[in-house]
Amino acid sequence: xxxxxxxxxxxxxxxxxxxxxxxxxxxxxxxxxxxxxxxxxxxxxxxxxxxxxxxxxxxxxxxxxxxxxxxxxxxxxxxxxxxxxxxxxxxxxxxxxxxxxxxxxxxxxxxxxxxxxxxxxxxxxxxxxxxxxxxxxxxxxxxxxxxxxxxxxxxxxxxxxxxxxxxxxxxxxxxxxxxxxx
Amino acid sequence: xxxxxxxxxxxxxxxxxxxxxxxxxxxxxxxxxxxxxxxxxxxxxxxxxxxxxxxxxxxxxxxxxxxxxxxxxxxxxxxxxxxxxxxxxxxxxxxxxxxxxxxxxxxxxxxxxxxxxxxxxxxxxxxxxxxxxxxxxxxxxxxxxxxxxxxxxxxxxxxxxxxxxxxxxxxxxxxxxxxxxxxxxxxxxxxxxxxxxxxxxxxxxxxxxxxxxxxxxxxxxxxxxxxxxxxxxxxxxxxxxxxxxxxxxxxxxxxxxxxxxxxxxxxxxxxxxxxxxxxxxxxxxxxxxxxxxxxxxxxxxxxxxxxxxxxxxxxxxxxxxxxxxxxxxxxxxxxxxxxxxxxxxxxxxxxxxxxxxxxxxxxxxxxxxxxxxxxxxxxxxxxxxxxxxxxxxxxxxxxxxxxxxxxxxxxxxxxxxxxxxxxxxxxxxxxxxxxxxxxxxxxxxxxxxxxxxxxxxxxxxxxxxxxxxxxxxxxxxxxxxxxxxxxxxxxxxxxxxxxxxxxxxxxxxxxxxxxxxxxxxxxxxxxxxxxxxxxxxxxxxxxxxxxxxxxxxxxxxxxxxxxxxxxxxxxxxxxxxxxxxxxxx
Numbered sequence: 001x002x003x004x005x006x007x008x009x010x011x012x013x014x015x016x017x018x019x020x021x022x023x024x025x026x027x028x029x030x031x032x033x034x035x036x037x038x039x040x041x042x043x044x045x046x047x048x049x050x051x052x053x054x055x056x057x058x059x060x061x062x063x064x065x066x067x068x069x070x071x072x073x074x075x076x077x078x079x080x081x082x083x084x085x086x087x088x089x090x091x092x093x094x095x096x097x098x099x100x101x102x103x104x105x106x107x108x109x110x111x112x113x114x115x116x117x118x119x120x121x122x123x124x125x126x127x128x129x130x131x132x133x134x135x136x137x138x139x140x141x142x143x144x145x146x147x148x149x150x151x152x153x154x155x156x157x158x159x160x161x162x163x164x165x166x167x168x169x170x171x172x173x174x175x176x177x178x179x180x181x182x
Numbered sequence: 183x184x185x186x187x188x189x190x191x192x193x194x195x196x197x198x199x200x201x202x203x204x205x206x207x208x209x210x211x212x213x214x215x216x217x218x219x220x221x222x223x224x225x226x227x228x229x230x231x232x233x234x235x236x237x238x239x240x241x242x243x244x245x246x247x248x249x250x251x252x253x254x255x256x257x258x259x260x261x262x263x264x265x266x267x268x269x270x271x272x273x274x275x276x277x278x279x280x281x282x283x284x285x286x287x288x289x290x291x292x293x294x295x296x297x298x299x300x301x302x303x304x305x306x307x308x309x310x311x312x313x314x315x316x317x318x319x320x321x322x323x324x325x326x327x328x329x330x331x332x333x334x335x336x337x338x339x340x341x342x343x344x345x346x347x348x349x350x351x352x353x354x355x356x357x358x359x360x361x362x363x364x365x366x367x368x369x370x371x372x373x374x375x376x377x378x379x380x381x382x383x384x385x386x387x388x389x390x391x392x393x394x395x396x397x398x399x400x401x402x403x404x405x406x407x408x409x410x411x412x413x414x415x416x417x418x419x420x421x422x423x424x425x426x427x428x429x430x431x432x433x434x435x436x437x438x439x440x441x442x443x444x445x446x447x448x449x450x451x452x453x454x455x456x457x458x459x460x461x462x463x464x465x466x467x468x469x470x471x472x473x474x475x476x477x478x479x480x481x482x483x484x485x486x487x488x489x490x491x492x493x494x495x496x497x498x499x500x501x502x503x504x505x506x507x508x509x510x511x512x513x514x515x516x517x518x519x520x521x522x523x524x525x526x527x528x529x530x531x532x533x534x535x536x537x538x539x540x541x542x543x544x545x546x547x548x549x550x551x552x553x554x555x556x557x558x559x560x561x562x563x564x565x566x567x568x569x570x571x572x573x574x575x576x577x578x579x580x581x582x583x584x585x586x587x588x589x590x591x592x593x594x595x596x597x598x599x600x601x602x603x604x605x606x607x608x609x610x611x612x613x614x615x616x617x618x619x620x621x622x623x624x625x626x627x628x629x630x631x632x633x634x635x636x637x638x639x640x641x642x643x644x645x646x647x648x649x650x651x652x653x654x655x656x657x658x659x660x661x662x663x664x665x666x667x668x669x670x671x672x673x674x675x676x677x678x679x680x681x682x683x684x685x686x687x688x689x690x691x692x693x694x695x696x697x698x699x700x701x702x703x704x705x706x707x708x709x710x711x712x713x714x715x716x717x718x719x720x721x722x723x724x725x726x727x728x729x730x731x732x733x734x735x736x737x738x739x740x741x742x743x744x745x746x747x748x749x750x751x752x753x754x755x756x757x758x759x760x761x762x763x764x765x766x767x
Contacts, residue, residue, distance in 0.1 A: 008671075008739055008740075009442075009667060009671075009739050010467060010739070010740075011467050011470065011471055011472050011473055011739075011740055012472070012740045014472060014473050014474035014475075015473065015474060027364075028364075029362065029364065032313070033301060033305070033313075036302070036305065037305060040305055040306055044306050075493060075494075075497075078493055079490060079493075079494055082489045082490035082492070082494075083490050085489065085490075086488065086489070086490050088309070088310040088330060088362050088364070088365045089362060089364060089365075090364050091363060091364035092364070
């Protein structure tokens with residue numbers, strides 16, 4: 001008989017797998033509490049949310065589209081998809097990362113403050129990144145920039161030494177490439 | 183369409199759903215519904231003594247009948263007291279509908295008297311829930327609640343009804359369609375996959391059925407079909423705690439329950455099989471033990487109605503999503519149609535191996551002439567009740583495992599226990615619910631003295647409604663399973679697992695106007711059990727048992743199926759163990 005050394009009656013974690021990032025689109029009934037159900041599922045089961053966007057996309061059918069970027073091992077990702085699909089108001093769950101090429105975009109508003117040469121540098125960089133000026137004072141700009149998350153990330157990093165004040169980001173919205181719908 | 187108040191709609195919807203019994207407790211926020219209940223005679227109401235008891239009673243009712251159990255409680259504490267029962271029903275997939283009162287809509291969020299965020303609190307412990315803010319939405323919510331509770335993988339549904347909605351007038355109707363287009367549980371299994379499963383079964387040399395509560399939930403037909411498939415294939419079968427009774431416990435092909443306190447033969451067969459056919463079971467951690475050593479040489483087929491159960495804990499080779507009865511029906515048909523001939527020689531060798539494991543006699547215990555062994559008490563209870571129309575509920579702990587090991591069930595829906603959540607205090611109120619559903623049957627709660635004290639107040643309910651439930655308490659004065667773990671894992675330091683001041687259960691029974699029996703000697707067990715069975719009242723049976731007995735076999739923490747511990751009475755037949763096993767045992 002082997003001596004018992006563990007001090008819990010739960011099985012130990014015996015497997016560690018690599019964590020990967022996934023973008024999921026979740027089509028839900030736009031009804032009270034549905035977002036709480038989705039977020040509660042992530043919180044309650046210990047899943048990660050890196051980014052979350054929600055808006056009604058089909059007004060007649062009262063359907064909202066939730067785009068969520070999450071991280072987990074392949075087994076956890078499969079669980080997340082199955083658990084989401086199990087919720088009563090959830091119509092469909094689409095994995096845009098595993099489902100072929102997809103377009104992922106984010107919108108950010110970036111407020112910077114500065115004068116003189118720094119101000120000129122801000123405008124040059126904004127031009128290179130195709131960011132638009134949507135507000136300006138004699139000592140500040142608000143830029144609007146859209147693109148993939150890493151592009152926005154590098155724009156923000158470049159603005160940092162020039163006088164970054166504030167950033168507001170929409171989170172990722174995504175859609176599959178090609179003629180087919182979800 | 184008929185105009186009526188929200189409260190009257192509740193009664194109308196319950197009647198339309200065929201609800202005969204409602205378990206509940208009144209309070210300020212449900213008084214209009216109670217008033218409507220008072221003025222009708224279609225739905226009878228059972229007044230419990232605590233809302234948790236109402237939910238467990240509804241669970242017992244549901245599990246023993248296959249129908250949806252129904253509960254009515256008030257707002258605030260009424261709803262929060264129901265939470266344990268809701269979680270229990272979610273874990274064990276029991277269909278219940280719980281109607282909760284709520285403060286009037288204009289006071290929601292205002293910290294009103296007896297207000298709580300019922301939908302917020304119950305969101306993670308229900309399959310679905312509703313806050314009905316308009317009387318126009320009430321008929322649909324009520325009927326959908328029953329549909330969602332009973333369909334797919336069953337579970338609890340809460341409908342929270344503010345008091346002003348109960349007073350408001352509106353048109354009652356029974357909706358023909360279902361408003362959630364995304365909710366379409368898949369009941370028919372994929373035929374190609376079922377064919378593949380039959381091929382895998384035909385090729386297997388060491389096959390094993392591993393079945394669970396899903397077979398019971400699927401209905402009587404699923405159990406019949408399972409029996410047929412097991413018979414025609416000749417393969418051995420084991421089951422989880424929740425699945426007991428789907429296959430007869432007296433059958434030769436039955437290996438007993440598997441898992442942490444399962445039999446030697448069931449767990450070794452799980453470990454050594456080359457094909458596992460999982461039906462309506464979810465690879466729970468009490469079943470698998472150490473995951474990386476779980477049945478390492480087997481291909482696995484998993485039949486389940488819930489896609490999220492697939493590959494959750496254990497990766498399987500073939501997943502069939504569907505209702506057990508539908509899938510089993512196709513399997514039986516295809517097995518017969520394709521005239522599968524199993525490898526008779528391999529199967530004979532497999533059964534021979536199983537015979538060696540069986541010879542270990544892993545449930546053996548040392549009986550005594552002086553003191554009642556809990557296992558013996560259950561064996562005597564079984565012997566004296568096996569020919570009766572009996573239903574058994576349990577609390578949670580050692581007595582529950584002994585009941586699963588020593589009380590074989592021949593039919594489904596006869597065994598009501600809290601498996602997933604492990605709720606102490608489940609058994610007594612569950613017995614109340616079972617007895618309400620089956621007034622002329624024998625209903626026994628195999629209990630522990632610690633568990634049963636958690637919901638003891640429901641004895642009062644049993645007495646009020648003349649429900650002659652038999653509470654068979656294996657009294658060892660300890661929270662026995664806690665004490666067993668402290669003995670094995672915490673150096674025998676029995677921190678707070680001993681109850682120093684227990685009530686006198688015989689006097690307690692008398693105080694409730696029930697019947698009390700105490701039994702302290704093995705010799706008087708039969709006679710006193712007879713007395714318990716003959717009394718036409720609720721009975722508290724205080725069976726004073728050996729306080730130091732432990733529950734074996736047992737897979738200790740973090741171990742695999744082939745690393746079980748046995749009690750010292752089990753046969754030591756070293757030949758019965760493989761070479762690999764010898765190193766580990």
